[in-house]
Amino acid sequence: MKVLVIGDLHYRSDGISLIPERKTKYGIEFLKRIKRRLNENIDVIVITGDILDDGENPDSEKEYIEIKKVLDEFNVKKVLVAFGNHDKNTEKFYKIFGENRFFIYDNFLFYVFCDRYYEGDICIRDNEEIENFKNFVRENSYKKIIVIQHNVIYPEIESSYPYNLKDYQKIHSLYKENNVFLSISGHYHKGIQLINKDGIFYFTAPAICEEPFKYFIFDIGNSIKIKEEKIKNGVELIDYHCHTEFGYCAEDVSMEKIIERCELLGVKKVYFTEHAGQLYLSREDYWNYKFFGGIDILRKQRENKKDRIKEYIEKFKTLNSSIAGIGVEVEVDKDGKLTLLDEDKEFFEIITGAIHYIPDEFCVSRNILEKKFIWCIEKLIENKIDILAHPFRFFLRKGLERPNNLYRDVAKILSKNNVKAELNFHTNNPDPEFFKICLSENVEIVFASDSHNLLEFGDFSKHIEFMRNIYL
Numbered sequence: 001m002k003v004l005v006i007g008d009l010h011y012r013s014d015g016i017s018l019i020p021e022r023k024t025k026y027g028i029e030f031l032k033r034i035k036r037r038l039n040e041n042i043d044v045i046v047i048t049g050d051i052l053d054d055g056e057n058p059d060s061e062k063e064y065i066e067i068k069k070v071l072d073e074f075n076v077k078k079v080l081v082a083f084g085n086h087d088k089n090t091e092k093f094y095k096i097f098g099e100n101r102f103f104i105y106d107n108f109l110f111y112v113f114c115d116r117y118y119e120g121d122i123c124i125r126d127n128e129e130i131e132n133f134k135n136f137v138r139e140n141s142y143k144k145i146i147v148i149q150h151n152v153i154y155p156e157i158e159s160s161y162p163y164n165l166k167d168y169q170k171i172h173s174l175y176k177e178n179n180v181f182l183s184i185s186g187h188y189h190k191g192i193q194l195i196n197k198d199g200i201f202y203f204t205a206p207a208i209c210e211e212p213f214k215y216f217i218f219d220i221g222n223s224i225k226i227k228e229e230k231i232k233n234g235v236e237l238i239d240y241h242c243h244t245e246f247g248y249c250a251e252d253v254s255m256e257k258i259i260e261r262c263e264l265l266g267v268k269k270v271y272f273t274e275h276a277g278q279l280y281l282s283r284e285d286y287w288n289y290k291f292f293g294g295i296d297i298l299r300k301q302r303e304n305k306k307d308r309i310k311e312y313i314e315k316f317k318t319l320n321s322s323i324a325g326i327g328v329e330v331e332v333d334k335d336g337k338l339t340l341l342d343e344d345k346e347f348f349e350i351i352t353g354a355i356h357y358i359p360d361e362f363c364v365s366r367n368i369l370e371k372k373f374i375w376c377i378e379k380l381i382e383n384k385i386d387i388l389a390h391p392f393r394f395f396l397r398k399g400l401e402r403p404n405n406l407y408r409d410v411a412k413i414l415s416k417n418n419v420k421a422e423l424n425f426h427t428n429n430p431d432p433e434f435f436k437i438c439l440s441e442n443v444e445i446v447f448a449s450d451s452h453n454l455l456e457f458g459d460f461s462k463h464i465e466f467m468r469n470i471y472l
Contacts, residue, residue, distance in 0.1 A: 001106060003218040004042045004076075006034070007186045007205030008050035010086065013063055017053050022209045023264065024053045029454065030208055031070045033231055034215055036455050042076050042217070043105060048186025048205050049084025049150030056088045064096040078103045080110055084150040084187065085117045102136060108181075108220070109143035111136065115151060115165060123151040123165045130174060137178045144181040146220075152185045154202045155195065163188045175200050182224065194226060212266075233266035233460055240387060241273050241329070241352060241422060241448030242457060246312050248283045249275075251453035255319055258457055262323050265458030272316060273327040273352045277339045280307040289357045291331065291339045298341055313347050325349045329389060331356060336379030352422070353380035354389035363398070370403050377410060381417045387446060388414060390424040391434060397427070407434045408441075415441040425462045426450035432470055439470070 010017065011027025051067055052060055071079045081097050083090060101112040111133055115125050137145060151165040154172055165171060175183060182201045191206025191214070201224055206214050213231035218224060245254040258270055277291045280298045290297050301307040316326045327350035330338045338351075345351070355376045362372040377388065391410060392402050411434070414421055421438045423430060423445055438445055445467070451457040 001043050001108060001220045002040060003220060004034070004038075004045045004074075005184060005203070005205050005216040005218060006031075006045070006047045006208050007191065007214070008048060008084065008086075008189065008207040008209060009067070010050055010053040010207065010209040011063055011067060012053040012057065013059055013066070021211070022053060022207070023211075023213075024209060026264070027051075027209065028066055028070055030213060030231055031067070032455055033459065034229075035070075035074055037229070037459065037461055040217070042074065043078075044103065044110065045071065045074060045076050045079045046110075046148055046184055047071075047079075047081045048148065048184060049082035050086040050186065050207075051081065051084065051093075052088075053086055053209075054088070055086060055092065060089075061092055061096070064092065068096050077105060078110070080112050080148055082112050082148050082150045082186070083114050085121045085123065090114065104140065104143065107142075107144055108146055109137070109140045110146045110148065113147065113149040115149060120162065122162050125149075125165060125167075125171060134174075134178060141179070143179075145175075145179050146182045146184070147175065147180055148184045150185065151187050152192070152204050153183055154197050154200075155192065157188055172197065172200070182220070194224065229461075231265065233458070233464075236266055236268035237447055237460055238268050239270045239449050239451075239457070239460075240327075240350065240420075240446045241389060241424065242270050242451045244272050244274050244312070244315075246274050246279060246308060246315075247452065248278050248286060249452055253451055253454060253457070255315060255324070257454060258451070259319060259321050259324055261454070261458055267323075267458050269323050269325060270457075271325040271327045271350055273329045273350065274312060276309075276328040276330045279309045279312055279328070280339070280341075282306070289359075292333050292357060292359065294333050294335060295337050295339065295341070298339065302341065309344055309347075327352060327386075329354050330380070330383075330385065332376050332379045332383070336375070336382070338380075338383045350386045351384070352387040352389045353377075353383075353385035353419075355380075355394045358394065366400075369400075370406060373403070374406065374409065377413060381413060381419055385419060387420045387422050387448075389422045389448065390426070390428050390430075390450065391421055392431065393424070393428045396429065402431055404431070404433060407431075407437050410434075411437045411441040411443055414438065414443045420444045420446045422446055422448045423463050423466065424448045424450045426452065426456060430466070432466065435466075436470055 009027040010022045012024040015025030017024045087093050103110040115123050153168050157163040185204045189207035192204035194203045217227045280301045327348045329352045330340045363369050447463045
């Protein structure tokens, strides 16, 4: 059984919080990022309380509904959510999340406690709640019991603030007497690693609203294995390929939103690399690949003052950010010329070359297509690109097998001309074999999110795992 454990969200849509460390406005985004990153089947989701930073704020019910909607999109058997001291209002809380406080799955019984909060955030478990639990366990005595609550039961936390549930020693005894296997809590934002006390495993999840935004995947059987994940990258990285609001294929990205997330996600620098063809041409002309017919169409757009290159550049300048650079993603036309006018090249720090389109007339045979593909790469490099974007993705999008017979040739061309190879997972499944060859040919590999939406940006988990496996 696999359980996704998420600590205190402290979501607040306006981002207001009395404690700056809490990134309250990103709660929904963090949940969506987790869902996007999951590469294994999850059976149960556990959230340890404090869903909101202020359960009494005017938008709290709307915020609960937003969270519930995202959680419902996870493909799991059950979502179990504890009530926390910041959630404030139990009636409003359970109106949205329902009285789903227990769940039986295989040999396990999950039980979520609803504890009471009093002045000073003192947490007390009343007798009725304890008796309900005992009766439920009695009816399922053959199950392994997993309990969930907001406050910490064990260990004792020495603090003037009440992290532990009041009478936690008695609660520990209760758990021991009732065959509790695992106890999961939140509330203590630093978190506490899995520990065993008298045969009971205790785990306190750190708050996901605070750096580095950890969450956990429990693999539970006869034993417990825990995989720790972080939304923030463990090392500062550069994203060499990110799209903007100027792209026809963009979703919710904008230069401002991307820069705002750099520090949050551990991105040292981002290069905006919008499609040059989209900056010159209309949406219709670009998607009909009119640029391939020759760059005269780009010149005509400039003469008619219909291109958006200068608008793109000026928008970037207004940001005045040291962690952002500006570039473009270019292609080649039928004559091997870049989809970028010569007088515009000086404005860009990097030029990324890509092959998105090869006319059908060159796809009539594998041999002809491969020759045209190599020709496009050679022409991109002759025109002094800095990076080759998503190598060989063209073949995947055409539904063709990868041309691994070309890997060494392409790597040698890149190496000879000091052009970097881009590692990119946007609608792409890069082949480790090509990048191993790049390393053997001393080709520099750079990371690229190729972000068209905010959830793609800053997520280099696949890149890091990919490179780690190459080096093994």
